[in-house]
Amino acid sequence: MTVLDQRLLRTNPELIATQLGRRGMQLDIQALQRLASEERDLQEQRSDLQAEGNRIGKEVGQCIRTGAAADSPAVQQLREQGNRIKQQVAALEEQEKALASRLHAEIAALPNLPSAQTPDGRHEADNVEVKCWGTPRVEAGLEEHWQIGERLGLFETERSVRIAQSRFITLLGQGARLERCLIQFMLDLHSRKGYREVLPPILVNSASLTGSGQLPKFAEESFRCADDDLWLTPTAEVPITSFHRDEVLPGDQLPLRYVAYTPCFRREAGSYGRDTRGLIRLHQFNKVELYWFVHPQQSEQAHAALTADAEAVLEALELPYRKVELCTGDLGFSAARTFDLEVWLPGAGTYREISSCSTCADFQARRSSIRCKDAKGTQLVHTLNGSGLAIGRTMAALLETGQQADGSVSLPAALWPYFGSDRITAD
């Protein structure tokens, strides 16, 4: 796995330092460069020695073929030379390996370079609102979704702790039904637009997590199966990236567009006390994910199109939202550029992230070795992903947005055929 364009490190290290600087990272680029050039020197020495060894090997073959005895002095001498070289090579190789794994570890921990378009900024507050859709419902006395859910018996928190632990939820009755309908509705919507539906494994190996950028840096964010090299996937992005790992995709097949429903599992380390009630922040949640593999030249339009496809879900569900472009300081590890969609929660009186649509440029493609082939040769593809949408948060938004004075919740027309009713009422 190559995790950073090594050529870039050699030819334009300043670019790396500057771009990571925009993320607020202080990077000792010289130290990295020194490591890389040391490694290259060793590699050169080693391969020269190996060339010499290969030459001797061939010479021995030559001698024997032309009639020299296998134990003749000439052959003996060549053997000794060969052995000496073998030892030297082994010694160099050991150093080289140590150096390479150090270099690799340092590089693998570096996040993606932000896109040129990504606005500079230090944190969430510097994100840029680029669009608002719909009219947010603003009234006094509206309930939050967890109050509605508890009142209507849509889900159960306390017993879920008994089953698992906190931050797990059990959906019940109309709540379970709505969750299922939303998954189906979103899959249908995207499939109609030409997305190919995928239902991947949700246990993934370390190579998959590394390939999409969750490892090595965010090991503490995922649940791991202790006896196997398997983890519970934090997002469908991981299995889908690896679906094409180590492949050369025919250029005329691009873009490949996938839509996947999966449960997602996150440890949510460091979020104690935040969003403890309801559906917002859970260790296990459902999500429909959009994922594109595209030719590098098309990734910018693709990013706009993917984001629009996610927006279309909110619009079909009549949920007011705003679209925010993340600043460099708020960008995820693998992303070069990201639009977040934030849905309006009338009960909470706030916008909450419900989809995050990112282009990773060639970052994941490099880590996962996914290339495409066209007339000009092979090159890394670009990968893009976005939620279309997070199901639990969608339900929260629907509950808060549709709440009525009589205690029921009215649903958008798009869901009626799926849900079999235009509203949720007390059982």
Next chain:
RNA sequence: GGAGAGGUGGCCGAGUGGUCGAAGGCGCAGCACUGGAAAUGCUGUAUAGGGGCAACUCUAUCGAGGGUUCGAAUCCCUCCCUCUCCGCCA
């Protein structure tokens, strides 16, 4: 879980110690033939890294990692994966 068979280039498939990065075929590209195409013929066609303006050249890679050897796709060890049969199972 038990028994057996396997893992070689974009794909199929040959190769049991040296001249093998690897026959042959398919596919793909170019050229010839054709009014155009098909068929046919010829030529070319792996990836990554290093050096060189370039022609080119060096190294590594035959599931992964170790070992034997001057020399390993080929022999030995460990692991992973796939397939077949049996058992178990939603």
